[in-house]
Amino acid sequence: MTDTGDTDRLSGPEARAWLLAFADRISRGADDLTDLDRRAGDGDxxxxxxxxxxxxxxxxxxxxxxxxxxxxRTVSDTFLASGGTSGPLFGLWFGRVAHGPEAPWTVADMATVFDTATAAVQRLGGAQIGQKTMVDAMAPAVQALAGSAQPGWREALGEAAEAASAGADSTGGMVARKGRASYLGERAADVVDPGALSIAWFFASAADV
Structure with missing residues (x-):
């Protein structure tokens, strides 16, 4: 990949703006996520x-x-200190992302850190694509980043967001094989996984930076 300058790299202030935009999106959609989880989980x-x-x-x-x-790293710490089953998973994911370079990130850097982070979540939870979990949005986003020909982080994350959204949507037709939703079997097959939807919102929030 050709280095076209720092304008194509994700900086710390831009990453912070991205996470704050994600927090805003979750705040607006928290009730929707809770409703999805109530239909397929424990509702929290x-x-x-x-x-x-x-x-x-x-x-x-x-x-x-x-x-x-x-x-x-800062966001990971707040999730690791929270309760529920989602906190440790998001904490682990963001924590592994935090192992990236201590410098502005190229698209290749982002592909590497999110691949490492997703693999860590899969090892912890034992989840694979097609089992109705957040991995169904994480993995396609990683694949999009790894295969992106875009030099800039904004455009590459736009591709990742589209892939994550499609992955999240696909969970609406799956029978869960992991997590609390797996206890409901076919009864929760039409419910979009709230974790996967959150991951899609995460990548989409980069467009608001």
Whole structure:
């Protein structure tokens, strides 16, 4: 990939703006996430992720982020301190993303960190594509980033957002094989997985930066 300059790299302030936009999107959609989780889980997903990102918002206001790794590390800490099954998974995911370079990130850097993070979530939860989990949105986003020919992070994340959204939508026709929804079998087959939808919103929020 050709290096076209820092304008094509994701900086710390831009990463912080992205995470804050994600927090806003979750806040607006928390009730929808809770409704989905109520139909296929224990009904606390929307509240848990909204609460975690509320803490992340406060924490992000207190840091002068020079590089994206610092931003994702801060958000990871807030999720790891939260309850529910989603907190540790999001905490792990953001924490692995935080292992990226302590410098503005290229598209290739983003592809690497999100691939590493998604693999970590899959190892922890044992989830594969097609089992109605957040991995159904994570994995396509990673594939889009890895295959992107875009030099700039905005355009590449736009492709990742489209892939994640399609992956999340696909969970609406799946019988869950992992998590609490797996106990309901066919009864929850038409319900979009709220974790996957949240991941789609995460990548889509980059467009608001």
């Amino acid at each position: 997903f929307g509240w848990n992720i909204d609460t975690s990102l509320g803490r992340a918002r406060s924490a992000l206001q207190d840091i002068d982020a020079v590089h994206p790794a610092e931003v994702f």
